[in-house]
Amino acid sequence: MTSSDQPPADDRASADDRDRPDRDGHWAQQAEARLPDSRHREEIERGLAYGLEAADSITDRTLPTFARGEIPHFAGERGTFMKCPYVEDVHEVGDAEVAIFGAPLDAGTTYRPGTRFGPQGIRRATNLFGTYNFEMGVDLREQLNMVDIGDICTIPGNLEKSFDQISKAMSHVVSSGVFPVVLGGDHSIGYPTIRGLAPHMDGNVGIIHFDRHVDTQELDLDERMHTTPWFHATDIKNAPPTNLVQIGIGGWQAPRAGVKVGRARGTTIMTVSDVERVGIEKIAETALELAWQGAKAVYLSFDIDVIDSGFVPGTGWPEPGGLLPREALGLVRLISEGGISGMEVVECSPPYDWAEQTSLISARVILDSLASMIKVGKLGKKASTARTDAWGPYPE
Numbered sequence: 001m002t003s004s005d006q007p008p009a010d011d012r013a014s015a016d017d018r019d020r021p022d023r024d025g026h027w028a029q030q031a032e033a034r035l036p037d038s039r040h041r042e043e044i045e046r047g048l049a050y051g052l053e054a055a056d057s058i059t060d061r062t063l064p065t066f067a068r069g070e071i072p073h074f075a076g077e078r079g080t081f082m083k084c085p086y087v088e089d090v091h092e093v094g095d096a097e098v099a100i101f102g103a104p105l106d107a108g109t110t111y112r113p114g115t116r117f118g119p120q121g122i123r124r125a126t127n128l129f130g131t132y133n134f135e136m137g138v139d140l141r142e143q144l145n146m147v148d149i150g151d152i153c154t155i156p157g158n159l160e161k162s163f164d165q166i167s168k169a170m171s172h173v174v175s176s177g178v179f180p181v182v183l184g185g186d187h188s189i190g191y192p193t194i195r196g197l198a199p200h201m202d203g204n205v206g207i208i209h210f211d212r213h214v215d216t217q218e219l220d221l222d223e224r225m226h227t228t229p230w231f232h233a234t235d236i237k238n239a240p241p242t243n244l245v246q247i248g249i250g251g252w253q254a255p256r257a258g259v260k261v262g263r264a265r266g267t268t269i270m271t272v273s274d275v276e277r278v279g280i281e282k283i284a285e286t287a288l289e290l291a292w293q294g295a296k297a298v299y300l301s302f303d304i305d306v307i308d309s310g311f312v313p314g315t316g317w318p319e320p321g322g323l324l325p326r327e328a329l330g331l332v333r334l335i336s337e338g339g340i341s342g343m344e345v346v347e348c349s350p351p352y353d354w355a356e357q358t359s360l361i362s363a364r365v366i367l368d369s370l371a372s373m374i375k376v377g378k379l380g381k382k383a384s385t386a387r388t389d390a391w392g393p394y395p396e
C-alpha cells in the first residue's frame with residue numbers, strides 16, 4: 001500500500017470550503033478517488049479463477065459463471081445445504097459424487113416473484129435437519145460425498161443470459177461426472193438445465209416433472225418465462241417429448257396453449273385424481289416406464305407448487321388442490337429408486353413463505369430423493385480423495 005492509497009483524512013473543515021453548499025458532497029466525491037480497490041480486483045480475479053469465466057453472451061467479463069464475490073447480492077450466501085462441505089474452486093467439483101448449487105432467478109415469473117431467494121431459503125431450512133433418516137436407515141454424512149458449490153451468477157434483467165450461465169454451470173458439473181442438484185429459481189430454469197445436461201448423456205433423456213402446471217407453451221408475455229421450459233427442452237434432440245411425464249397437473253392455471261403443445265407432441269400427463277385413484281406405487285411405476293422408454297437417463301424436475309398451496313404458501317403460482325406432502329415425498333422416493341441423473345427443485349419463494357414451510361418441503365424433496373438412491377445402491381459409492389472435511393465413504 002503506497003501513501004496515496006491511504007484512506008482519506010477528513011479535511012472538510014478548511015476555511016475555504018466551509019461555506020460551500022456541497023461541502024460534504026464535494027469532499028466525499030474526492031475521497032472515493034483516494035480509496036484503494038486492490039482487494040476488490042483480487043476478489044474478481046479469484047471469482048474468475050474459482051467460479052469459471054462467464055458464458056459467451058455476458059459482456060461484462062468480470063462476472064464469473066458461479067457467484068464468488070459481492071455480486072449478485074441475492075446470491076452466494078456461504079451457509080451450505082445441510083452444512084455439507086463448501087467447494088470454492090469449482091474445478092475441484094469432480095472429487096464429489098453430488099453437487100448442490102443454486103440458480104437464483106425470478107426473471108421468469110409471471111405472478112409472484114421472490115424465487116431468486118429460493119436457494120438461500122432452502123439451504124437455511126436444512127439447518128433444522130440432521131444427516132440421519134430413521135425410516136430409510138440412511139446417514140448422508142456417513143454415506144454420501146456431497147458438496148455445495150454455491151450459486152450461479154444469474155443476470156436479473158435478462159433471461160437468455162441467465163439461461164446461458166445456468167447451462168454452462170450445469171454442463172460443468174455433469175461433465176465432471178457429478179450428480180447435479182439445482183436449487184431454483186423459477187421454473188424457466190428447466191430449459192437451460194436440460195440444455196446443459198443432455199449433451200453429456202449417451203442417449204435420450206427422460207424428464208419426470210412434478211407440477212400443477214403444464215409449462216409447455218412456446219412463449220408467455222413474449223418471452224421464455226417459467227410457463228415454457230418443456231416446450232424448449234423437448235426441442236433438444238435427445239430429450240424427446242414422448243419421454244416427458246408430468247404428474248399433478250390440474251386446476252385453474254393450465255393455459256390452453258400449453259395443453260395443445262403437449263397433445264401434439266405426445267407428452268404424458270397424470271393428474272392429482274389419477275394419483276388418488278390408482279395410488280402412488282402404480283403412478284411411479286408408469287412414470288418410470290414412460291420416462292425410461294428408450295432413454296439412457298432420467299431427470300427429475302420438481303415444482304414445489306405441485307403440493308397443495310395450503311402446505312406451500314411461498315411459491316410463484318399457488319394452486320389449491322395439489323398433492324399432499326406425504327404423497328409427493330412418497331412418489332419422489334419411488335421415482336428416485338428407479339435411478340435419476342440429476343434433479344432440480346423450483347418455485348420456492350421465501351418472501352411469500354410462512355414459517356419456512358415451503359423451504360422445508362423443498363429441502364425434503366431433495367433429501368428423500370438422495371436417500372432413496374443411497375438405499376438402493378445408486379448413490380453413495382464414490383469417495384473423496386482430496387478433502388479432509390469430506391462426507392461419505394472412505395477411499396478403498
Ligand SMILES: [Mn+2]
Binds near residue numbers: 213303305317
Ligand atoms: Mn408450477
